Every structure is written in C-alpha cells, then in structure tokens.
Amino acid sequence: MMKSPKLEEERRLEEELLIPILMGEHVIKLAEEAKSSKVECRELAKKVEVLCNSLRGVVRVVSGNHQSLNERPIRRMVKELLKNLEKTLALVRRCKHQVGVGVLKHVLTIRSTGDFRKVWNLLESSNGDMMWLLSIFESRGTNIALSPITNNDPILAWVWTYIYTLQLGNPNDCADAATELGALAQITDRNRFIIMEEGGVLPLLKVLKDSAFPDCQVAAANALANVVSDDQQKIVGFLLNNLAVPVIVQVLSDAVFRVRVSVANLVSAMADQEPLAREEFIKANVTKPLVSLLSIDTVLAEPIAARNGIHSVLQNLSEADPDPDGSSGRGREADQSPELRNDVKVSCAKALWKLSKGCLLACKKITETKGLLCLAKIVGSESGELRLNCLMAVMEIAAVAESNVELRRGALKSTAPASKAVLNQLLRVIRQENDSSLLIPAIKSIGSLARNFPGKVPHVLGPLVTHLGNKDMNVVSEVIIALVKFVCVENYNCVDHSKVILELDGIPKLMILLKINGRQQVYGLKLLCYLTLNVGNSKVLEQERVLSTLDKLGHLVLAQNPDLKELFTKAIHHLTLYQPGVQFHRQPLVYGL
Structure with missing residues (x-):
C-alpha cells in the first residue's frame, strides 16, 4: 500500500531528527569511556543528554501533530546541530586514550580546555534552538523570542514564529500573525523572499481558504497582497504553481463583503506582477464575481440580449453572481454600509483594470459579458477612485483592441450598445473634466479606437482638438498621440x-x-x-x-x-x-x- 506524500514527508523529517539523537547517544557512550579529561567529558555527556531529550520532544510534536508543520526552521536547526555534535564527537574521541606526562600533557590539557569550552557553547546554542522550538509549539506560536540560530537575523525568528502561529494558533492569534507578516513584507524585498522561502505563503493561503473567521481571511489576503507586490514575479509564480488561483476565485465568490475587498486587491496585486496570472485568473472565471460585485448598485440595460432572444438573456444571467451579498451558506454580513459597498466596487474595478492590461483573454471575457457596459455606467455616474479605476480598465481594453482586429471590430465596434455607452462617457470626460488623471486614460482610449470611427466625426475630434490648448503638457502630448492615430496612413x-x-x-x-x-x-x-x-x-x-x-x-x-x-x-x-x-x-x- 502506497503512503501519501504528506506521510512520506513527515517520515523523512522524523528520520532526520533521529540522526542527531543516535549521534548524541554515541557521544554519551564515548564520554563514559574517556581516559583523559574525564570531568569535562562527563559534563559534555550531561549536556548532550539534555539536548537529546529536547530533540525527542520535538519528534513527539512533529509526529503527533495532525497537520504538517513548517519544516524549514527544524531542518535548519538540525543541520547546525549535526555540525556541533560532529565536533563534540571528535573531541570526545581524542579523550579515549590516556595522555602522556610532563610538558606535553600540560600543553594538551590547556588546548583541550579551550576546545571543551567551544564545544560546550555550541551545544548550549543548539539546545537553545530546540527549547525555542518546544516553547513555540507549546505556546502555539505566540511566544515571540529569538532562537540562538537567529540572533544575527531577528526577521527570521519573527517569520518562523508567525508561520507557526498560522498553523497552530487560535483565530485571533492567527489574524495577528498574518497581519504581522504583511507588515514585514511591506518593508523590504528581502523580507518578502524570506516569507516565501521559509514557507509562509502556503499557510497564508490555507488560512484564506479554510478559515471560518473573516478577520483571518482579510489579514491573510492583505498579507499575500503585500508579499507579491513590487516586482515579485517569483512569488506570484510560486502561488500559481501551488494552485492558488482557484482558491482565490472561490473565496472572492463566497466570502462576505469585507473579505472580498481584500481578495480583489490580491487579484490586482498578482495580475499587476505576472501576465500568466492574468490568464490563469480569467480561465478560472474571476470576471464573474468581479463584474457582479462591481454592478451591485448599477442597473444595466442590455438591449443586445433582448434582441438576440432568450438564449442571450440566460447566458448573461449565468455570468452574474446570484448572491453578490455573500449570503449563500455564510450568512448575510451585518455591516454592508455604503462605504463598504463602495470599497468592494473600487477593489473589483482595480482588479479588472490590472487583469485587462495586455491580456486579450481578459478583454474578451469582459466585453462578452456585461462588464464593458458596467464600466461605462460607472464612469458616467460615479466619482473618485472608483471612476478612475473603471476608466483605467476601459483604457487597457481599448489598448488591447488597438492591436486586435477581432476585438476592435467585434465588441468594441462603434455600433455596439456597450461600445456606444463607453464612447459617450469617454467623450463626456474629455469635454467636462479638468483632472489630468481622468483626461489622460479617456484620451488614450479614444486614440486606441481611432480606426473604428467613420470619416466625419467632429463630435469625437472636437474635444480632442480643444485640449491642444490645455495647460498640462502631459494631456497635450496624449491628445497629439491620439490625433496621430486618426490621421496616420x-x-x-x-x-x-x-x-x-x-x-x-x-x-x-x-x-x-x-x-x-x-x-x-x-x-x-x-x-x-x-x-x-x-x-x-x-x-x-x-x-x-x-x-x-x-x-x-x-x-x-x-x-x-x-x-x-x-x-x-x-x-x-x-x-x-x-x-x-x-x-x-x-x-x-x-x-x-
């Protein structure tokens, strides 16, 4: 009968822990047989015995725990411990024979005293590491302290502690640990890599998936978003390889509103870093919950569906989340304030923006559903960050359409209802707004769609030409670039x-x-x-x-x-x-x- 990979992994770790125990017993046996430096050898034997007992305690925790614990700290400490035991063994072996007399004996005794002191300190350090592990296991990760092996790198000790808290702690401690990991990740790239390399990403993902406590899910999603930020394609790739995308999409579909805000931000962070992540998210149908949540307060008329009959109506309905409030099987969230609903829409709009960047698959998916119409409605009715994120999403979709004839002449053709709605809102922004952060994406969008317009379109070109007199040279540059696309060969x-x-x-x-x-x-x-x-x-x-x-x-x-x-x-x-x-x-x- 084949054993599961999990059991095989645990067995290998237990075997690795058994090696220093056996070596320690061998050291004790040789120390008892010492012919010289007997007192020092006996003291070493006592220290090694304490160390072996600590190791056995770690073995009991590892073998008795129902879930796989983070192995990185244990393996690193065991590796250092083996080096120290090897030095101890070599020293004790030298004491197996009687040392001569006279000056030679005196010299060897002085040298041996220094050697014993060094080995004693090494064993003391290793035992400190084992005691640190046991204290972490006993306190379920809440005992924040430095182990000897991390004295010169406290970040490592903190990361290890927080990871064990994620695996062993209660919900409140777990949420705190995820928050602390997220805070560390914001500081430096090195911290982000330490969190990944020391095994912190998968426990965070597990908390996000399995926790029945929204606070834990929010903290885990925020921490993961911080870990993958700032050009961390390697970490995003690690998440993709460990099937994180289906988990994230499922939580985005099922969780309560405040969790969905954080999860949508995680989608944005991953999509922003890695093009492959965009495609994986789209294949997992992330647009369904994103568009559904984005449209929770927006009435979307879909005349094209009505004209195409009942099949199109049903198809569009299937793209909508039947339970955008997250009440199915989870209980309706008590606090669905206007602010929270706006936060959800802001984060979902940003996710659609980041997913659309250079991704034809995402743009097709958004335009095939009610996503484009929803973006147009919000650009026309909302303000602030929500409006800006929707404009940026439109800009990215238009940029992809510029180099893809099928998309440009299909969903974004000038006669399509959703495309008409988008165009009207883009022109409205260009005519009425003074804010360059809004003007620039609107102008870029019009420029990207330049080849879609028929010959005489003064209503389109007029607002652009007007902005040739804008005081902001960045706006002027974008206007000229857009006009070039209208008049180029x-x-x-x-x-x-x-x-x-x-x-x-x-x-x-x-x-x-x-x-x-x-x-x-x-x-x-x-x-x-x-x-x-x-x-x-x-x-x-x-x-x-x-x-x-x-x-x-x-x-x-x-x-x-x-x-x-x-x-x-x-x-x-x-x-x-x-x-x-x-x-x-x-x-x-x-x-x-």
Missing part, C-alpha cells in the same frame, strides 16, 4: 479625419505648441507631417508657414529621432508640390541628412 479614414482637424482650427493650435520644446514637440511634428500628406493643398498650411516650421525644427528633431526621416522627407516634398517656387528659397533640410 494606417487609418483608412485618415484624409477625412485630417480635414475635420483643419476645420476645427487644429493647425493654428498645433503651431503654437511646436514653439514649446518638450515631449509634445516631437509628436506634434509627426502629426503635422501626416496632416501635410493628407491635406497638403490646404491654404491653412501655407498661411501658418508649416513648411518653414518643418525646416526650422527638422534638423533638431531628426537628430534625436532618425526614424522620422522618411516621414519628414515625404511631407516636405508634398508641401513643395502645392507651394510652387518655395523650393528655390529653402535650405536642403531632409535631403542633406
């Missing part, structure tokens, strides 16, 4: 869009910006070149002295951006075709480069 309607920009007096605004050195200047010249190629026969270009501007700024810009050389060459050549005679009076800008 890859856009089928680039000529029509260019004409609209001219009609909206975009050229004069752009020419003013080109006088200011900065990031917007390079993008502005690129936009000017595309406008020249598309509507080079316009009198506005001649009136605004566009050719002169290209001449003036060309050398400086092209020196730093040689990839624009071909575009500049074409633009200048095109202008000379519509401004006869001008080529005889200009410096050879591009051709001489």
